[in-house]
Amino acid sequence: MSFAMNRLGNVQSSASAGISLKAKAMRVEGKSVIDLGLGEPDFDTPVHVIEAAYEAAKAGQTRYPPTSGTVALKKAIIEKFKRENALDFKADEIIVSNGAKQVLFTAMMATLESHHEVLACAPNFDSYRNIVSVIGGQFKTIQCSAEYGFCLQPEDLEAAITENTRWLMLNSPSNPAGATYDVAGLKALAAVLQKHPQVLILSDEIYEHIIFDGLSYPSFVAVCPELADRVLTVNGVSKAYAMTGWRIGYGAGPKELISAMVTVQSQVSSGACSIAQAAAVAALTGPQDCVADMREAYERRRNLVVEAIAAIDGLELCTPKGAFYAYIDCSGLFAKKTADGQEIQNDVDFVEFILNEAEVAAVPGHAYGMQGYFRISTASADEVIVEAMERLARAVATLS
Ligand SMILES: Cc1ncc(COP(=O)(O)O)c(C=O)c1O
Numbered sequence: 001m002s003f004a005m006n007r008l009g010n011v012q013s014s015a016s017a018g019i020s021l022k023a024k025a026m027r028v029e030g031k032s033v034i035d036l037g038l039g040e041p042d043f044d045t046p047v048h049v050i051e052a053a054y055e056a057a058k059a060g061q062t063r064y065p066p067t068s069g070t071v072a073l074k075k076a077i078i079e080k081f082k083r084e085n086a087l088d089f090k091a092d093e094i095i096v097s098n099g100a101k102q103v104l105f106t107a108m109m110a111t112l113e114s115h116h117e118v119l120a121c122a123p124n125f126d127s128y129r130n131i132v133s134v135i136g137g138q139f140k141t142i143q144c145s146a147e148y149g150f151c152l153q154p155e156d157l158e159a160a161i162t163e164n165t166r167w168l169m170l171n172s173p174s175n176p177a178g179a180t181y182d183v184a185g186l187k188a189l190a191a192v193l194q195k196h197p198q199v200l201i202l203s204d205e206i207y208e209h210i211i212f213d214g215l216s217y218p219s220f221v222a223v224c225p226e227l228a229d230r231v232l233t234v235n236g237v238s239k240a241y242a243m244t245g246w247r248i249g250y251g252a253g254p255k256e257l258i259s260a261m262v263t264v265q266s267q268v269s270s271g272a273c274s275i276a277q278a279a280a281v282a283a284l285t286g287p288q289d290c291v292a293d294m295r296e297a298y299e300r301r302r303n304l305v306v307e308a309i310a311a312i313d314g315l316e317l318c319t320p321k322g323a324f325y326a327y328i329d330c331s332g333l334f335a336k337k338t339a340d341g342q343e344i345q346n347d348v349d350f351v352e353f354i355l356n357e358a359e360v361a362a363v364p365g366h367a368y369g370m371q372g373y374f375r376i377s378t379a380s381a382d383e384v385i386v387e388a389m390e391r392l393a394r395a396v397a398t399l400s
Helices: 015-028 047-058 071-085 099-111 126-134 156-159 184-193 227-229 255-266 274-285 289-311 347-358 382-399
Strands: 096-097 118-123 138-144 163-169 200-204 233-235 249-252 325-329 373-376
Touching: 015 347, 071 096, 071 249, 096 099, 099 126, 099 163, 099 200, 099 233, 099 249, 099 255, 118 126, 118 156, 126 138, 126 200, 138 347, 156 184, 163 184, 184 227, 200 227, 249 255, 289 325, 289 382, 325 382, 347 373, 347 382, 373 382
Parallel strands: 118 138, 118 163, 163 200, 200 233
Antiparallel strands: 096 249, 233 249, 325 373
């Protein structure tokens, strides 16, 4: 059988899902692998959300919903933007999709021609590259250094923009580095973008609520309203409400863009599951203390990881300001040898080494567009993280 290799040729399946499969296979063999590969909350979906889904199903909300989202969920999203971001959207400026990932996909599908370039910082969420690749656009990364907390610098953005640049993808707090912009940082990027009207901005705010050290993330378009006619704000319930399996994400932006995305979505999925949408209404409109409790736990776990990594010679961590990952520099251990004489040459070797030696599963940093790092998820119980860090320290100590 032949496949559409011009579309699939450069697409990789999710790196973290691949590592998780490997970890599961090792567990089946009886090994006690700690899986810090996958990026999803370890908490259960709040009970009131599950009950809302059950009630919706019993009440007959089981038919095709409107392609762009149910009236009730769009209303809840509009209220959320008003309450939390001081933003005003109308119903035709909102799309509800099967996860934030589908919002990204439909946005790219609706706007990219083959000569168009999409810019993103490296390191970045690996789906950005793969979605642009499968659609046939050109994905270009701008390397962002730990020195600036992995945040994009305006002069680097200016240097990367060409007449073919169609999108800039911004993600704050970010997967995988927890890079988080402040108002001044966003305004500096906006000043550059103002000079380039051909560039649309996708602001991926899915980790908005998972932010530490008393910071809060200002939504990009609230800080830079002058760019509102070319910003697509992406968010969802997966991370903040521990609802990864419900697959509800949403986008908010100019109505012509949303309308084109709805056209794409009408032929992909006819919208998102009606019952999951009812659950998302309960998440967005119900009690919000679950969000605060989970945020607090992620911050505590972030602190455990920061402390543990600081004590391991050869590893460096730029403290993540949000999200639930640590993107750790392991290049200080390159050229070291394992007890059986294997040389660690790169992040893939290092991740393999810790999987075999420490039985800790992590993802090689190159999957996120930068070499010399590995990513762990901090969305595991405190004691699991402490145990994983102890194993990591013991494994690194065996290198010579
Ligand atoms: C930065 C970022 N954006 C979007 C998503 C996709 O979220 P969803 O589960 O809503 O599709 C993820 C998931 O890992 C992510 O890390």
